[in-house]
Amino acid sequence: MTISQRLIAGIASILVMALIVDLVRRRKLREEYALLWLASGLVMLLVSIFSNVVAWLARLIGIEHPAYALFVIALFVGMVLAIHFTVVLSKLTAHNWRLTQEIGLIRRQLEEDSSRKEDPS
């Protein structure tokens, strides 16, 4: 990779990490998910500094151009992140489901209690 490519990649990864830190600071992003993004930002930064690592990795997988290897790695990381998000979504759905049921039941309980109060027989 050329110097300018590496510079741009480095700056981009630093910007991403700064954005993540800012989102956490403003309470828009939970730390547990921020960690994931910071880690991927760090990987990006390291790759731009030690770009020969990518070249070595590309040779290892059997890809001619280091840039392609980068794409493959990025795609893989993106996919793992997406799977992670659907797992989180599923957990949220289960919680939502349970809470919705509980709201319905509690509402009914309130009705029962108030009707009992109205005619204390």
Added chain:
Amino acid sequence: MDKSSEDMKPMRRQRIIAVIPACNEQDSLPATLSELASVRPDVDAVIVDDGSTDRTAEIAREMGVPVVSLPVNLGIGGAVQTGVRYALNHGYDVAFQYDADGQHRPEQIAALVDPILRGEADMVLGSRFIEDSGYRVSIARGMIMWVLRTLSSWAIHQRITDNTSGFRAYGRRAMQFMVTNCSCDYPEIEAIILLVRSGHRFTEVPVSMGERTAGRSMFTPLRGMYFIIRSLMAVLISVLVRPVCAGSPCESGEGSS
């Protein structure tokens, strides 16, 4: 069938409740409820209003039937599970699922709950196909049902003749299991497999079903496709995994029979 349970004279009369999931069923609900009340006045009912946008909840309340109103639509699985929670909280011994659209016959409740009252089953399914009930389906749907039936029967090593039937009854042990296992958008098939595979006794009784009085079937072509794929997945996955628990610990381990 009903007489045998009377002969046994149990210590305490067992309490039975109809869990009626209803999403926008204002047109068919009044007839269904009054028919149920006149044929089986001894059976209680609870309407689970699954995020209806019409007057379903009001109509049920006006008729003096308890309503559990869900703020958003959870689908049939979530609605029935809510009703089962209600039944458990209120100490019912038997809960059975009952359609709001008038498909299920109140005269057949006795046959449905009888195996549970006699302590012979934890879950009973009302099947349209044990005896020829005159219920007809299209060839395509018939084939799909056959595949699902065969797979499910294989999964539980027991014959199921009608696993998409919504006319089904649960005893307390099965109810407890139902609320700790979040079974999902299409619970019809999964519920049976999960229950049986965790040691609950399951049996089928022959029933006949009427035509729906109002409302429309959930089967549009696209939904039908989704239903098939989801059901196949459900069968395969429920065979592979132990029951999934949401929040509370699983109680499936207690004294299996």
